[in-house]
Amino acid sequence: KMSSGAADLRQRKKQDCTESDKMAPEERNKENSKLGRSPKYMLIQRFAKLFFGCLAAVTSGMMYAVYLSTYHERKFWFSSRQELEREITFQGDSAIYYSFYKELLKAPSFERGVYELTHNNKTISLKTINAVQQMTLYPELIASVLYQASGSEEVIEPVYFYIGIVFGLQGIYVTALFVTSWVTSGTWLAGMLTVAWFIINRTDTTRIDYSIPSRENWALPYFACQVAALTGYLKKNLNCSAEKFCYLLVSASTYTFMMMWEYSHYLLFVQAVSLFLLDSFALAQTEKVHEVYKIYLFSLFLGYLLQFENSALLVSPLLSLVTALMLSKCLQMNMKKGTFMSRLLKIMYIYLVLTITVTVNFLLKMFVPHKENEHLLKFIEVKLGLNTTKNFTMNWLLCQESLQAPSQDFFLRLTQSSLLPFYILVLIICLFSVTQVIFRRICGEPLKETVKLEDGRIGERPEIVYHVIHTILLGCLAMCLEGMKYLWTPYVCMLAAFGVCSPELWMTLFKWLRLKAVHPILLALILSMAVPTIIGFSLWKEFFPRIMTELSELQEFYDPDTVELMTWIKRQAPVAAVFAGSPQLMGVIKLCTGWMVSSLPLYNDDDLLKRNENIYQIYSKRSAEDIYKILTSYKANFLIIEDSICNEVGPVRGCRVKDLLDIANGHVVCEEGDSYAYSKYGRFCHEVKMNYSPYVNYFTRVYWNRSYFVYRINTVISFQS
Numbered sequence: 001k002m003s004s005g006a007a008d009l010r011q012r013k014k015q016d017c018t019e020s021d022k023m024a025p026e027e028r029n030k031e032n033s034k035l036g037r038s039p040k041y042m043l044i045q046r047f048a049k050l051f052f053g054c055l056a057a058v059t060s061g062m063m064y065a066v067y068l069s070t071y072h073e074r075k076f077w078f079s080s081r082q083e084l085e086r087e088i089t090f091q092g093d094s095a096i097y098y099s100f101y102k103e104l105l106k107a108p109s110f111e112r113g114v115y116e117l118t119h120n121n122k123t124i125s126l127k128t129i130n131a132v133q134q135m136t137l138y139p140e141l142i143a144s145v146l147y148q149a150s151g152s153e154e155v156i157e158p159v160y161f162y163i164g165i166v167f168g169l170q171g172i173y174v175t176a177l178f179v180t181s182w183v184t185s186g187t188w189l190a191g192m193l194t195v196a197w198f199i200i201n202r203t204d205t206t207r208i209d210y211s212i213p214s215r216e217n218w219a220l221p222y223f224a225c226q227v228a229a230l231t232g233y234l235k236k237n238l239n240c241s242a243e244k245f246c247y248l249l250v251s252a253s254t255y256t257f258m259m260m261w262e263y264s265h266y267l268l269f270v271q272a273v274s275l276f277l278l279d280s281f282a283l284a285q286t287e288k289v290h291e292v293y294k295i296y297l298f299s300l301f302l303g304y305l306l307q308f309e310n311s312a313l314l315v316s317p318l319l320s321l322v323t324a325l326m327l328s329k330c331l332q333m334n335m336k337k338g339t340f341m342s343r344l345l346k347i348m349y350i351y352l353v354l355t356i357t358v359t360v361n362f363l364l365k366m367f368v369p370h371k372e373n374e375h376l377l378k379f380i381e382v383k384l385g386l387n388t389t390k391n392f393t394m395n396w397l398l399c400q401e402s403l404q405a406p407s408q409d410f411f412l413r414l415t416q417s418s419l420l421p422f423y424i425l426v427l428i429i430c431l432f433s434v435t436q437v438i439f440r441r442i443c444g445e446p447l448k449e450t451v452k453l454e455d456g457r458i459g460e461r462p463e464i465v466y467h468v469i470h471t472i473l474l475g476c477l478a479m480c481l482e483g484m485k486y487l488w489t490p491y492v493c494m495l496a497a498f499g500v501c502s503p504e505l506w507m508t509l510f511k512w513l514r515l516k517a518v519h520p521i522l523l524a525l526i527l528s529m530a531v532p533t534i535i536g537f538s539l540w541k542e543f544f545p546r547i548m549t550e551l552s553e554l555q556e557f558y559d560p561d562t563v564e565l566m567t568w569i570k571r572q573a574p575v576a577a578v579f580a581g582s583p584q585l586m587g588v589i590k591l592c593t594g595w596m597v598s599s600l601p602l603y604n605d606d607d608l609l610k611r612n613e614n615i616y617q618i619y620s621k622r623s624a625e626d627i628y629k630i631l632t633s634y635k636a637n638f639l640i641i642e643d644s645i646c647n648e649v650g651p652v653r654g655c656r657v658k659d660l661l662d663i664a665n666g667h668v669v670c671e672e673g674d675s676y677a678y679s680k681y682g683r684f685c686h687e688v689k690m691n692y693s694p695y696v697n698y699f700t701r702v703y704w705n706r707s708y709f710v711y712r713i714n715t716v717i718s719f720q721s
Helices: 002-034 039-076 083-088 093-106 110-118 131-135 138-149 158-185 188-200 215-234 240-260 264-280 286-306 317-334 340-347 349-367 374-383 392-399 408-416 419-442 462-480 482-501 503-513 520-552 560-572 583-593 606-619 624-633 657-664 684-690
Strands: 578-580 638-642 668-671 674-677 699-704 708-713
Touching: 039 158, 039 188, 039 520, 083 158, 083 560, 083 583, 093 110, 093 131, 093 138, 093 158, 093 583, 110 131, 110 138, 138 158, 138 240, 158 188, 158 215, 158 462, 158 482, 188 482, 188 520, 215 240, 215 264, 215 286, 215 462, 215 482, 240 264, 240 286, 264 286, 264 317, 264 349, 264 462, 286 317, 317 349, 374 392, 392 606, 392 657, 408 419, 408 482, 419 462, 419 482, 419 503, 462 482, 482 503, 482 520, 503 520, 560 583, 560 699, 560 708, 578 583, 583 638, 606 624, 606 657, 606 684, 624 684, 624 708, 638 684, 684 708
Parallel strands: 578 638
Antiparallel strands: 638 708, 668 674, 699 708
């Protein structure tokens, strides 16, 4: 029965597809004949609109990529730097990603390079890791293959090729947002406005300025392409060829996105919730929505196999939700329409899906072996105020700016560029229209097959409803964590630009206002051109001079102390030496020198998090013997003290590394509302600089400058005073 039903469904879809393909030209011909236009004239007009729109989209993306490249050159003086100075510009986790790209290029063959990364024991002391799986190094694998296969070794340096790919992807990102806004509004003027807002609010739309190799800079362009294709796929009355093209693009970009970023399945989960709500209120074709669910399943399965059987994908909330949706659909299909049980299932549909999702996720976690990120769950508990902790790692994460609530400056910047006011206006109009549509559906009124301009029903377009729900969900996350603004703000730009450029949205507003003095359709068409033009000119006048000044100013990024440290390590340190220090500095040492380190700035592995906490004890109030035991347990030979951490004067007291360590170690005493650090030992990073016993018995200073103090960890301990 199920197979025959599925066959009938596919047959109906084929019939609908062919019927729409046949009906569309006939309807267009009738409309053209009424307006006195020949089909040939309309074909030329549509081709010209498509050509110039695509040209504008591609040009916008290319200009943005060139803009990023120029800004990067002006900021770092990249072309005039030596290789070591260039590499120092990669900080923290960015340094690690680029270091593995360098290793792949140095390997005798690509296969050998991949093997060394998957069995890596030359990065972290006493630890063999699968770096490709643990750090999602697929972008570096692709970049190295392209660099060697294209014969670019004699044309361009590896670092320029690497950052060039990332900047090119950012250009694709902007192009995809342009296309999404164009598809929803019907005019490429909306795409131009989207790009303008995106660039003006670059501080809040992308992290490309701070961390070029970060995973989201590689992944989010593919997600933007997926959203653009999904927008087209959800549209009504789409012809067969366009629907197939959109479906294939959604499939390819979803899988690629999942391979590029380890947290991609969480963002796809938010998207799946949006589609689930869209389908629950019967605002989109159920068949199309369930086809997208199948794409999720296929991508998860393929990702699991190609990511070395990544169990995180099996226990992900995305898989649980899609499984629940498929099971709920089967239950509904097996119930005869009109029966009491079928009506009850319709009413209880959302509750049923949520219940099955939680149950499936619980069962998967019970039976599938996986490394649970306990620190992530604990972080959520503490962030929501459900628990308190003295744990160093938890409190350190809570102190990170990206994991705190957004500041007032963020909203002020969006308001000054006029983005936030127009987004709120568009969102309110769309929400009211969607509410009206849902109420009509509850009352039994069917959706219109074709929504015309004079209808003023923007809420009946499934692709618009999807974007409204999606931006609201992402906005809720951005209100909790500032780092989520990089996912939310680009689609705020897109939705706001769509709204002010869409005659349908203005017509929806005028329908409510019941305008009689002026013809509402004419006024809607005028405003959809006039408002974005006025916004564009005002943005040009205010922000274009700032952008040109930004590109013309030569900024200086030079860190002579770090350059001297790396030079000393390469010249003086033994090849087999292991360095210990802050994880951020260890990432730079690994990139610039290739020496082994005791920790890395990675936060997805419980063992590495514990290592980082232990090695950070060099900034705590503990004895020389304790610190010596910790460092030797990781086979460290050299210790690096950073003066910036040891003498840190943070803007928020209690969020400095040494404050967090004092809290975790119980070295804080509270009296009359004030807290005081107390321990029978002085702060290690201060005491070791004094060169007195017992510190000199364990550690010997071998190098120092204004920022760094390097100590050799003695293998033979002398207790002479």
